[in-house]
Amino acid sequence: MTSPKINETQQVSPKNTMFIIGMMQIGVGLLSFQRIAALNSAQDAWFPVLLTGASTLIIMGVIFRLLENEKPYGTQELFSMHKRFFGTIVGNALNVVAIAYQFMVGLVFLRAYIEIINVWIFPKLSPLAFSFIFSVIIWYLVMGGFRAITGIFYLSFIYILPLNLVDFYLIGDSHLSNLLPMLEHMPYDYLQSFFKMIPCYLGFETILFYYPFLKRPKEAKQWAMFGLTLTTSVYVTLCILGTVYFSHGELMTQVWPIISFWKSIHFPLFDRFEYLGMILWIWALIPSFALGTWVVSRGIREITGYIKQKYALIFVFLLNILFCTIIHNRLQINLILHYLSYVGFGFLYIYIPFLFFWQWILKKKRRRKHV
Amino acid sequence: MLWFKKEKEKEKINTDTRKTDHPKNVRHLLNQLKRNPDFVHYKHVGGSFSCWISFFSSLINDESIHRDVLPFLYSDKIRSLDDIRKNVPIEKMIRTSDLKEIQTKLMVGFILIQIRENSNNALLIPSVLREGRQIEKSEVETSIIGAKEAFVEAIDTNISLIRKRIPIPQFTVEELRVGKISNTRVCLTYIDGIANEENINTARQRIKDLEIDHLIDTSALSQLISDNARSPFPVFIDTERPDRTTAGLYEGKIAVLVDGSPNALIIPTTLVEFFNAFDDYFVVWHFATAYRLLRLFAVAFSVLSSATYVAVLSFHYQLVPTDLLGALITSRSVVPFSPMVEALILEIMIELLREAGARLPTKVGQTMGIVGGIVIGTASVQAGLTSNVLLILVAMSALAAFTTPNYKMGTTIRFLRFPFIVAANIWGLLGITVCFTFFVCHLLRLTSLGRPFIEPIYPLRLIDLKDSFIRFPYSHQTERPMFLRPGDPSRFDYKRSKKRAGIQQNDIDE
Structure with missing residues (x-):
């Protein structure tokens, strides 16, 4: 069922990698990361945030090598890679794990967003109703193919960027001395913050699935790196802003510090900016959710080989709606997020280097056979 | 079996009568x-x-x-x-x-x-009789500075209007016949070598493949050959101005003329072009840009203003600054309806006025405007049916919708308001955003003759951005729109044009 070559009319320009990666990483996590980052390393939180960002660059490099090395063997994506590396049965089992992970990420994103809306705007907004309407719209989008999804990434990038710039209104009320004393924490504290920041940066690994849809994929590498640098800079600046705007004790009481940021911004015709901010934040959710469902439905097609993607898509959305209604409270969301961050960490920092290593071994083996 | 026989008999009769036909x-x-x-x-x-x-x-x-x-x-x-x-x-x-x-x-x-x-x-x-309307001033797309000629119903006159402006042999007119009964003449015109071959083939194929009994107008044709017949957005521009058509042809577009229709269909087009008046090319680029941005703002305002009113007053009263709250409360206090009903009443009233104005003869139409605008407007506020804040918003958004130069797009913009108002009544601002998302998804998927409809925005093409929201000076528009994939992409050589204009980078006072 795997189509070896993607038609050029369905491919997108490599520049879009930047938008895709940037918007995949900016999600609901951004609203709450400042407290989590400062949990262990207080005023030095920006340092581990920067470190995690830098580490994503390295992982991205590995991913690109992995994908480029795959060129002579077939489709450059994770699903077929799994099948080639480990045989059909084990490979498909791993594929199932991969799509289950992607599915959970999308689901938790959606549910966490509904949670925010419930807490701040509509306490009685039914998760069923919202996830249903939302799924219908995303279904309509994903039916348009990867190009339409990329378009949403690009547009959401345009919509979300001003929201982040608005935070700089707060510089006037900040206390730069909060940053001092600099770098006085133990390496262990940094390490803990480093781990805790990983879930925020997750999402860029989806390039493993859409890589064949990029025109001139060699050029995509630099754009991907741009994207990663951009999100890292966004995270670092927001982290510093959080440190200088709140005192450490106050920051610890904020579940969504960014929303508190917006709360203190006033426009002459618009009193409570956080409402607009939160509602606009749906645009951070739409693209990642759309790409997530696209990956999952495509995965179902690749694994089974006979289910068409459009039918798999409906199934994925039904599952999403079901799980959205099953998850009841913040604690459950946090629990899932907690486990997901472990899986994500394992996937990116252990499994991908392992895959790269395995690919290298296979190459050696093959060469030996030829000799 | 009886019905089967009957059917057969019917068929027989049918074939018989057809034979006599x-x-x-x-x-x-x-x-x-x-x-x-x-x-x-x-x-x-x-x-x-x-x-x-x-x-x-x-x-x-x-x-x-x-x-x-x-x-x-x-x-x-x-x-x-x-x-x-x-x-x-x-x-x-x-x-x-x-x-x-x-x-x-x-x-x-x-x-x-x-x-x-x-x-x-x-x-x-x-010995064909060619009688028809004289070439007159354009009525729909009026122009203050530019040419006043407009197309007429006779296709040969229309072709001559275009050919006069493109005096080269490469300007090609292809004649096709559409309609099984009407056999209407449809002309596909383009400049060979500039227009993209693929575009021409697609357009020709779509027109040839039409299965239809008669064809009356270009607007019917534009709906018949559009990429997505279910979309509320028009994907091809129809214009009554030969100069605009010609400009499109020079860019590498295709113009389709239908006998009996005083419009030309310009294909393919992008969303942004619907908001560009042709007059923009006649004024200095600063003002052209300003007007274009104004129009885009007007569109956003027109679609979102009454919906935002409904959302804010139904759910998010916290958003209103305290100073404004007093005025809103006094204007709303006598109104017995919910904000949505109030907004719908006014919106429908405006739509009624517009429709009545469009159907009536011009002289009566003016009276309609006065009756509608002044009498009903103030009376409805005084009677306590609507609040005057909303009246201002709705009137302004109606005004804003009419700034759209293309009539069809203006209609779409006006009707987009209603889903937004309903969505705002369900989920407030969230509903508006969800509704907006839906339309954005729709626009992302929409194509015009197979080309992406919201093109200079996504896919992002900087060359085409030079003539979209902003209009760069003519000297900077060295290339034809990338969107069209023209056969010959460059209009002129930038360096040579500078040299000819004699602009040299001299020092002060030299």
Whole structure:
């Protein structure tokens, strides 16, 4: 069922990698990361945030090598890679794990967003109703193919960027001395913050699935790196802003510090900016959710080989709606997020280097056979 | 089985009547046509030559037939049809014995000449009557500075209006016929070498593949060949201005003309072009840009303002600054309805006014405006049906919607408001955002002749951005839109144009 070559009319320009990666990483996590980052390393939180960002660059490099090395063997994506590396049965089992992970990420994103809306705007907004309407719209989008999804990434990038710039209104009320004393924490504290920041940066690994849809994929590498640098800079600046705007004790009481940021911004015709901010934040959710469902439905097609993607898509959305209604409270969301961050960490920092290593071994083996 | 038989019988009857409809020979055809009072059919008896002459007096040019055709038939030189052909000073005469051709040509204003009434052997002399409206000022897309000419209903006049502006042999006109009964002339015009081959082929194919009985207007054609017939957005621009059409052709677009329609269809187009008035090209680029941005703002305002009002007053009263709250409360306190009902009443009232104004003759229409705008507006506020804040918003958004230069797009924009108002009533601002997301997804998927519809925005193409929201000066628009994938992408050489203009980078006072 795997189509070896993607038609050029369905491919997108490599520049879009930047938008895709940037918007995949900016999600609901951004609203709450400042407290989590400062949990262990207080005023030095920006340092581990920067470190995690830098580490994503390295992982991205590995991913690109992995994908480029795959060129002579077939489709450059994770699903077929799994099948080639480990045989059909084990490979498909791993594929199932991969799509289950992607599915959970999308689901938790959606549910966490509904949670925010419930807490701040509509306490009685039914998760069923919202996830249903939302799924219908995303279904309509994903039916348009990867190009339409990329378009949403690009547009959401345009919509979300001003929201982040608005935070700089707060510089006037900040206390730069909060940053001092600099770098006085133990390496262990940094390490803990480093781990805790990983879930925020997750999402860029989806390039493993859409890589064949990029025109001139060699050029995509630099754009991907741009994207990663951009999100890292966004995270670092927001982290510093959080440190200088709140005192450490106050920051610890904020579940969504960014929303508190917006709360203190006033426009002459618009009193409570956080409402607009939160509602606009749906645009951070739409693209990642759309790409997530696209990956999952495509995965179902690749694994089974006979289910068409459009039918798999409906199934994925039904599952999403079901799980959205099953998850009841913040604690459950946090629990899932907690486990997901472990899986994500394992996937990116252990499994991908392992895959790269395995690919290298296979190459050696093959060469030996030829000799 | 009975119904089956009946069906069969019906079919038989149908085929029978159809047989009588289609003439089998010339005699049959002429007998059929003789029933019409404007059909002239008589025997001409001259000194050396006699023949049967038939034509539609309503379709032929009376003057030319009496001056150029009939006098020659009396001449001694003429003894056969071929002699007529040699002697009558009219070009493109057709000698044929094909019944179908005889029929179609008779119906467009040819004169049929036969030796014997029954013979299929005939000569067809063109003497087409070209009568129609004079070329007049454009009514819909008015222009303050630019050309005032507008297309008319006659397709040949329209082609001449374009050809006058493109005096090169590469300007190509392809004629197609659409409609099984109407057999309407549809002309596909483009500049060969600039227009993209693929675009031309797609357009031609779509028009050829149409399965339809009659075609009346370009707007019907634009709906028939559009990429997504279910979309509320028009994907092709129709314009009544030959200068705009020509500008499109020079960019590498294709213009489609339909006989009987005073519009040209410019394909393919992007969303942004619908908000560009052609006047933008006649003013300095600063102001053109300012007007374009104003129009885009107007569109956003028009779609979102009343919905935001509903959302804010129903759910998010916290958003309103305290100073404004007093004014809102006083204006709303007498209104017995929910904000959505209030907004819908006013919106529908405005739509009624517009529709009445459009259907009425101009002179009555003005009174309608006064009655609607002033009397109903103030009265409804005083009666406590609506709040005056909303009245201002709705009136302004109606005004804003009319800034859209394209009428069809303006209609779409006006009707987009209603789903937004309903969504705002369900989920407040969240509902508006969800509704907005849906339309953005729709626009992302929309194509115009297979090209992405929201093009300079996504896919992002900087060259095309130079003439979209902002209009760069002419000297910077060195390339044709990438969107069209033109055969020859560059308009002129930037460096050479600078050199010719004599702009040198001199120092001060040199």
